[in-house]
Amino acid sequence: MKADVPGGGGGSGLGEAAMVPVRLLMGAIDAPLRWVQRRLGIGGMATFFLMPNMLIFGIFVLLPFFINFAYSMTGGTALFLPDRSFVGAEQYQRLFDCANYTDPNSCAEDTFWTAVGNTTWFVLLQVSLMILFSLVTALILNRDLLARSFWRAVFFFPVLLSPVVVGLIWKWILQRQGLLNFGLYSLGLEPHTWLNDRNWSFAATVGVSIWAHMGFYTLILLAGLQAIPKDLYEAAEMDGTRPARAFWRITLPLLMPNLLVVVVLVLIRAVQIFDEVYVLTGGGPGTSTLYLTQYIYETGFATQLRNPGLAAAASILMGVVLVILTLVQLGLGRKGENKGGRK
Amino acid sequence: MSRVAEFIFRRRGRNGWHWTDIVTWAWLIGGLFIMFGPAVWLVGSSFKSPAALAEFPPTIMPYVTQKATIEGYDKPLDLYEVTMPDGSKKVLAEVRRIGIVAQMVAPDKPTEIVKVKIAERTPVRTMSFATSNYSEPFTHFDFVRYLWNSVFVTVTATLITLIVNSMAAFALSKYEFRGRTFAMLLILATLMVPLSVIMVPLYSIVSALGLFNNLWGVILPTVATPTGVFILRQYMLTIPDELIDAARMDKASEWQIYWRIILPLTAPALAVLAIFSVVWRWNDFLWPLIVLSRKELYTLQVGLSIYSGELNVQWHFILAMTVVTMIPVVLVFIFLQRFITTGIAGTGLK
Numbered sequence: 075m076k077a078d079v080p081g082g083g084g085g086s087g088l089g090e091a092a093m094v095p096v097r098l099l100m101g102a103i104d105a106p107l108r109w110v111q112r113r114l115g116i117g118g119m120a121t122f123f124l125m126p127n128m129l130i131f132g133i134f135v136l137l138p139f140f141i142n143f144a145y146s147m148t149g150g151t152a153l154f155l156p157d158r159s160f161v162g163a164e165q166y167q168r169l170f171d172c173a174n175y176t177d178p179n180s181c182a183e184d185t186f187w188t189a190v191g192n193t194t195w196f197v198l199l200q201v202s203l204m205i206l207f208s209l210v211t212a213l214i215l216n217r218d219l220l221a222r223s224f225w226r227a228v229f230f231f232p233v234l235l236s237p238v239v240v241g242l243i244w245k246w247i248l249q250r251q252g253l254l255n256f257g258l259y260s261l262g263l264e265p266h267t268w269l270n271d272r273n274w275s276f277a278a279t280v281g282v283s284i285w286a287h288m289g290f291y292t293l294i295l296l297a298g299l300q301a302i303p304k305d306l307y308e309a310a311e312m313d314g315t316r317p318a319r320a321f322w323r324i325t326l327p328l329l330m331p332n333l334l335v336v337v338v339l340v341l342i343r344a345v346q347i348f349d350e351v352y353v354l355t356g357g358g359p360g361t362s363t364l365y366l367t368q369y370i371y372e373t374g375f376a377t378q379l380r381n382p383g384l385a386a387a388a389s390i391l392m393g394v395v396l397v398i399l400t401l402v403q404l405g406l407g408r409k410g411e412n413k414g415g416r417k
Numbered sequence: 418m419s420r421v422a423e424f425i426f427r428r429r430g431r432n433g434w435h436w437t438d439i440v441t442w443a444w445l446i447g448g449l450f451i452m453f454g455p456a457v458w459l460v461g462s463s464f465k466s467p468a469a470l471a472e473f474p475p476t477i478m479p480y481v482t483q484k485a486t487i488e489g490y491d492k493p494l495d496l497y498e499v500t501m502p503d504g505s506k507k508v509l510a511e512v513r514r515i516g517i518v519a520q521m522v523a524p525d526k527p528t529e530i531v532k533v534k535i536a537e538r539t540p541v542r543t544m545s546f547a548t549s550n551y552s553e554p555f556t557h558f559d560f561v562r563y564l565w566n567s568v569f570v571t572v573t574a575t576l577i578t579l580i581v582n583s584m585a586a587f588a589l590s591k592y593e594f595r596g597r598t599f600a601m602l603l604i605l606a607t608l609m610v611p612l613s614v615i616m617v618p619l620y621s622i623v624s625a626l627g628l629f630n631n632l633w634g635v636i637l638p639t640v641a642t643p644t645g646v647f648i649l650r651q652y653m654l655t656i657p658d659e660l661i662d663a664a665r666m667d668k669a670s671e672w673q674i675y676w677r678i679i680l681p682l683t684a685p686a687l688a689v690l691a692i693f694s695v696v697w698r699w700n701d702f703l704w705p706l707i708v709l710s711r712k713e714l715y716t717l718q719v720g721l722s723i724y725s726g727e728l729n730v731q732w733h734f735i736l737a738m739t740v741v742t743m744i745p746v747v748l749v750f751i752f753l754q755r756f757i758t759t760g761i762a763g764t765g766l767k
Contacts, residue, residue: 100676107672119671120592124600127585127641134638135607138618145618153621211448214441225445227754228452234746234757235456236700238718242725242739243455246462246732251473253458259474285451293761317437346613349702353722367613367703374617375707386617393614400609 145386153382165387186388188361189369196365197344200280204340208288212295226296230289240286241353245269248278269355272362279351279363286350287343291336298332299325331406338403342396366392463736466547470732479547482540485510488527497521497538508541509533550737560738562713563720567699570635570716575694577640579687586649587675591661604643612704620707634708639698645690652686653679692753699745717742
């Protein structure tokens with residue numbers, strides 16, 4: 075076997091032409107790299123291939139991850155770590171300085187606890203509804219449907235939209251003269267300023283985030299449903315098992331590994347909710363839709379008296395929650411694989 | 418024909434509709450409206466003039482009141498169809514309106530003012546697409562610049578992602594070396610370190626490197642994606658090692674093996690990662706919002722959110738710009754959706 079496998083798989087003439095400079099470049103790189111290979115040996119080339127990724131990764135992910143702890147123990151408004159004064163656990167003390175954790179007004183850092191409370195409610199409501207809707211949709215798409223891939227695409231469509239576009243689409247629909255109020259008006263009902271109302275704007279953030287991401291989880295659950303062997307259902311039918319019973323006894327237990335993974339994925343994303351909400355409500359009215367990531371963003375960057383130390387401390391607390399959730403997910407994923415349920 | 422109908426309305430109940438059939442079709446049709454409706458409404462609204470946007474109740478299609486320039490009046494006047502006292506209908510132009518009575522003139526007799534009760538007239542409406550919503554942002558605003566910034570960030574970040582991630586995946590799948598497991602674990606561990614957790618220190622590092630207010634400050638932190646390494650490595654593991662051994666015997670360098678054997682064979686996985694990367698980078702919002710504070714550097718997403726957050730929102734421009742921002746993703750959806758859905762179903766990663 076010779077080493078000259080054609081690159082790119084022989085596309086059109088234009089594609090071939092575009093590849094010429096790339097080919098020349100790669101050929102030119104080859105000579106110095108042969109020298110490097112002679113110096114490092116074949117095993118050393120592994121390090122060479124790994125290096126760019128590890129370098130970027132180290133600078134932009136690992137380094138910030140570690141100095142985040144240092145940040146959370148410094149005070150002041152200075153940006154760079156050497157200019158900041160060490161304050162120990164003061165930022166954490168400030169975050170946890172609370173007479174009653176369920177009442178943000180009794181806390182030193184009241185917006186943090188408002189954000190924690192809001193995020194908790196958001197997560198509880200959004201995760202359960204998201205699972206419900208995506209499970210029902212997946213079950214329906216798993217039926218013997220005409221044009222199933224079309225229907226699957228219908229529910230998947232919003233997943234690709236940018237959060238900013240999602241936020242703007244719904245801001246436009248929910249505004250005072252928007253489509254929703256038009257619908258109510260035509261039914262003879264009272265229009266409402268949805269996004270100026272504390273409860274409705276909270277509900278809107280839950281609903282819009284479900285609308286935007288439901289298709290993604292539906293897809294994972296659908297893949298899980300399709301992996302369940304059909305003969306199980308045929309056997310159940312021959313035994314005269316009622317469909318409802320087949321659902322509880324066959325579908326749900328066999329789907330459980332996928333379902334658990336989806337629950338954790340939804341949880342992880344829900345805890346970090348920011349983009350759509352920031353565009354849709356901006357955290358308002360008041361602080362009714364202020365969630366954790368927005369609190370961190372505003373404390374660290376957007377307010378006049380920014381406090382990077384406090385933002386870092388809050389982000390570490392959020393990180394702890396996310397790490398726990400991710401570990402649960404990895405554990406569940408492994409368990410699912412061991413059961414042999416997935417291919 | 419009845420065969421076709423039977424196929425379309427395949428049901429569970431042998432005779433008549435089982436309740437699950439009704440639920441299924443209600444859910445699907447409802448889903449069609451709820452999932453596509455908002456985007457369709459957005460596109461429809463984006464062609465309306467500011468006056469049409471302010472109307473309540475809104476119309477589905479963009480209608481405007483027809484205007485006419487009449488001798489003796491500076492501005493074009495709105496045209497109305499008026500029911501005259503004798504029952505005939507006539508098109509008149511409104512000069513001014515006082516309470517429930519309007520002063521109107523006939524276009525052919527500009528001097529003769531007719532008083533009409535407003536209940537006895539309806540505006541003359543024609544359909545009109547306000548394409549200026551699209552053309553004006555391209556000429557008057559920094560919109561072209563935002564578009565260019567977004568394209569630059571998306572294309573550059575995707576290219577770097579593909580090269581850097583595929584090199585790392587090659588090393589992690591085809592070489593035995595000390596620390597391989599450690600490196601793999603390290604990469605997977607970053608799945609636990611999302612942007613929202615490290616944004617404060619990341620901002621200081623990007624600033625220290627002089628990349629604040631620089632598009633490279635948006636690009637670089639995003640390119641070492643654990644997901645990308647993971648997808649590519651899984652795929653490369655399926656490439657037989659014999660190919661590489663044979664190439665080595667033919668005196669191919671390691672770089673040639675990577676470039677001329679591994680990369681072409683990994684093309685399907687690279688395509689999936691490229692599609693994902695384009696969508697991710699095009700849609701990125703929080704990080705560009707932090708790094709870019711100068712107007713001329715905004716990406717589309719940042720520019721849109723800033724304009725829509727202004728006190729006096731110019732909705733007609735915002736809607737049109739939102740549609741433009743949507744276009745690349747909709748194209749991906751139409752042509753490449755299959756790759757994405759199989760990619761997600763296969764790896765469970767986004």
